[in-house]
Ligand SMILES: NC(=O)c1ccc[n+]([C@@H]2O[C@H](COP(=O)([O-])OP(=O)(O)OC[C@H]3O[C@@H](n4cnc5c(N)ncnc54)[C@H](O)[C@@H]3O)[C@@H](O)[C@H]2O)c1
């Protein structure tokens with residue numbers, strides 16, 4: 421009976437699945453035993469005594485659990501560093517990577533890291549619960565930047581960190597020390613338009629009217645009076661890193677040389693965890709386990725499992741499958757692998773907007789704008805394009821944009837057959853998509869916009885950043901000689917998806933004659949649409965009917 425293979429052997433065919441998992445934490449090599457697939461990274465870190473990383477909301481919204489993850493990217497041949505929420509990252513998702521926690525950055529015994537020192541001096545910490553998360557977000561930004569970041573980049577990197585006592589001003593002030601400075605303030609006084617009686621205050625570095633008394637070398641600002649300050653301003657120049665005696669942790673050379681292996685691990689309650697490295701093996705697994713849950717960032721599944729108590733028996737992490745990670749610029753558009761992370765997508769869009777003719781990138785611009793409000797940096801660093809599409813959540817910020825942009829989805833079944841679906845035909849209802857259980861989303865094709873075609877986003881939420889939309893929309897205007905066309909897709913809570921039609925399509929509605937067209941006119945048109953949309957929402961949620969708004 422030697423030729424008969426048991427289930428386990430069949431599963432192992434073709435690929436050398438292994439249970440050998442390792443991880444570096446703050447420069448120390450850790451072997452991860454089998455049986456921990458149910459654990460998140462934060463649970464593991466705190467279990468091994470690294471309690472600096474805090475568990476706040478547990479759903480990627482507050483940033484108290486932020487750590488930095490580094491891995492070697494074979495494509496770019498570089499180490500990449502990024503902030504992640506340890507509360508959502510499954511432990512095995514960081515296999516073969518280096519995790520740096522706040523303990524690995526600096527401490528009072530070995531010296532505070534300049535980021536920590538500046539934070540303390542600027543009074544950025546009160547209860548201290550959120551502090552490690554802020555430090556790690558800033559640390560990840562600095563480690564991943566080739567040049568000093570701009571103030572805008574610093575604020576962007578902190579969008580996923582919440583503080584409930586200090587307020588953000590001292591925190592931003594503390595981190596501004598590390599940003600690009602306007603040298604003119606210090607070197608070229610004449611470039612400052614100083615009013616009479618004003619000069620550059622040595623304490624604040626800004627124009628002010630305070631001056632030391634003649635014969636006194638105590639500057640009034642130092643005493644906290646002249647600039648209306650009630651505390652001694654931070655003397656940034658004192659933060660020169662000289663008290664930091666610890667060596668900055670490098671990327672472990674061991675990981676540079678290490679060959680990645682496909683993983684087959686397990687967890688509590690019989691949970692199976694796979695990390696295939698090839699598409700073929702992913703498809704085989706999907707054939708064997710049609711109900712298996714695919715994972716990329718785990719920012720949705722993690723919440724389902726922990727907060728909604730949903731149980732999955734088989735999890736397949738698809739982060740390392742090359743076909744799902746393509747980002748390929750074609751003549752007619754951009755091909756985006758389903759596992760491409762949103763930060764990566766954002767970078768690509770920014771590059772394309774600079775390089776390609778403006779006519780072609782209206783969709784790219786609108787995605788850039790919407791991604792600003794999508795989530796904090798930690799989430800965008802791990803959340804995938806495909807994960808957002810396949811969740812098919814009615815509040816998705818991006819799905820209305822895929823529809824408005826005429827995107828097409830490439831779907832592959834477990835036998836390798838590929839089909840295309842238009843984004844607008846893919847979403848069937850509340851968290852329902854046009855995909856069979858043996859199918860997965862392979863990639864997304866985003867066509868370039870045509871001349872006289874404009875795509876625009878809309879999102880209304882309780883707060884601007886990092887919040888779920890109450891109303892969202894993706895709109896497209898295409899201006900033609902014979903008559904212009906507006907298509908609008910979106911949702912209003914669940915109601916939108918509960919409607920028989922999930923989109924509004926107003927054909928042949930003339931908005932402007934072509935000869936009247938200019939960018940301002942189109943912008944005005946969008947502005948009208950969105951402001952009327954908001955007004956309607958304020959008067960009555962839905963009763964008026966969105967179609968009425970557009971038909972009026
Ligand atoms: N937690 C937050 O703060 C936050 C904020 C914004 C967005 N999000 C989430 O980001 C998610 C996207 O990122 P993610 O990568 O973390 O999702 P994920 O790993 O949690 O997967 C989400 C869903 O998509 C499915 N999926 C993923 N890739 C697939 C593929 N190629 N084919 C078929 N199904 C696939 C998964 O099985 C799962 O059902 C969105 O769903 C959204 O809800 C979370």
Ligand SMILES: O=c1[nH]c(=O)c2nc[nH]c2[nH]1
Pocket residue numbers: 793794795808813815816817818886887888889
């Ligand atoms: O598209 C999305 N946008 C969001 O802000 C969000 N939050 C959770 N899940 C989300 N999905």
